[in-house]
Amino acid sequence: MESIHEKAQVLIDALPYIRTFHGKTFVIKFGGGALDGGGEESLSFAQDLVLLQHIGIRPVVVHGGGPQISSLMGRLGMAFEFVNGIRVTGSDAMEVVEMVLTGRINREIVTMVHRHGGRAVGISGRDAGFLVGTRKVHDGRDLGHVGEIVSVNPEILDLLDRHRYIPIVAPVGVTSEGEALNINADEAAAVIAGALKAEKLIMMTNTRGVLDDKGELLGSLDREEILSLIGRGVIAGGMVPKMQGCLRALAEGVGKVHVIDGRIAHALLLEIFTPEGVGTEIVRGGGE
Ligand SMILES: Nc1ncnc2c1ncn2[C@@H]1O[C@H](COP(=O)(O)OP(=O)(O)OP(=O)(O)O)[C@@H](O)[C@H]1O
Numbered sequence: 001m002e003s004i005h006e007k008a009q010v011l012i013d014a015l016p017y018i019r020t021f022h023g024k025t026f027v028i029k030f031g032g033g034a035l036d037g038g039g040e041e042s043l044s045f046a047q048d049l050v051l052l053q054h055i056g057i058r059p060v061v062v063h064g065g066g067p068q069i070s071s072l073m074g075r076l077g078m079a080f081e082f083v084n085g086i087r088v089t090g091s092d093a094m095e096v097v098e099m100v101l102t103g104r105i106n107r108e109i110v111t112m113v114h115r116h117g118g119r120a121v122g123i124s125g126r127d128a129g130f131l132v133g134t135r136k137v138h139d140g141r142d143l144g145h146v147g148e149i150v151s152v153n154p155e156i157l158d159l160l161d162r163h164r165y166i167p168i169v170a171p172v173g174v175t176s177e178g179e180a181l182n183i184n185a186d187e188a189a190a191v192i193a194g195a196l197k198a199e200k201l202i203m204m205t206n207t208r209g210v211l212d213d214k215g216e217l218l219g220s221l222d223r224e225e226i227l228s229l230i231g232r233g234v235i236a237g238g239m240v241p242k243m244q245g246c247l248r249a250l251a252e253g254v255g256k257v258h259v260i261d262g263r264i265a266h267a268l269l270l271e272i273f274t275p276e277g278v279g280t281e282i283v284r285g286g287g288e
């Protein structure tokens with residue numbers, strides 16, 4: 001059984017991390033897959049957020065919702081298609097995407113944080129002109145409402161931060177004409193982390209990290225290794241936009257970028273407060 005002394009030691013071991021990260025911004029992408037893993041892990045995620053906030057770290061959460069969107073589209077009898085991990089989004093699909101992301105998942109995360117004594121406010125890219133973008137054309141293909149972010153207006157995040165609310169961001173953007181855009185949540189997290197010059201971007205997903213062709217965890221990857229793994233098809237599907245987001249965040253000045261297993265209880269604390277870390281760290285290449 002753990003003694004009082006061991007408990008004290010755990011807290012003291014966390015002290016250098018608390019001192020280093022006090023006042024720093026962490027952007028945390030919580031994948032829809034991780035959210036679907038069951039109640040307990042998601043609740044532990046909310047607890048971790050509240051703890052981070054109370055020790056003076058500024059968490060900004062961006063969530064996904066791929067499996068939940070597919071599930072509702074299936075129940076509504078709607079067909080869906082992916083191109084390189086990106087959902088082709090016609091007008092009907094966009095309605096479902098926005099309903100599930102801002103109407104359901106966003107609210108669930110906000111509520112979980114409040115249940116643990118934290119303070120959170122849910123926003124989408126439409127609020128206060130936060131994420132403005134345009135439709136994205138992929139290899140000459142029309143992907144409907146799939147968008148890319150053109151400008152980030154972080155004013156709303158500063159406002160929430162000043163009053164100590166954790167922003168929970170649904171990755172829905174808006175065009176200058178007011179049309180809704182389906183933004184890949186990894187891309188949204190990367191762009192927001194870049195705009196805030198975040199200390200860390202942590203991608204919480206439904207695998208142990210980035211895996212090689214034998215299913216082994218890759219502890220650290222740089223740009224060249226990632227491009228080669230994508231070229232060989234080892235990194236595929238939803239992991240492609242995630243890796244692109246990680247590289248973009250590093251290029252835009254984010255300090256550190258990690259892909260970790262959001263299905264593990266308290267994965268966030270393990271990543272932040274232990275020297276070993278968990279999952280895959282994405283690093284700048286040698287020459288950069
Ligand atoms: N080399 C790889 N290592 C790990 N996962 C991989 C790899 N290549 C492809 N994948 C797939 O990528 C998936 C993770 O991306 P996915 O988009 O499904 O989840 P997410 O981004 O966490 O959630 P959401 O899209 O809802 O935000 C894994 O579940 C796995 O199926």
Ligand SMILES: [Mg+2]
Nearest residue numbers: 064066186238
């Ligand atoms: Mg994804």
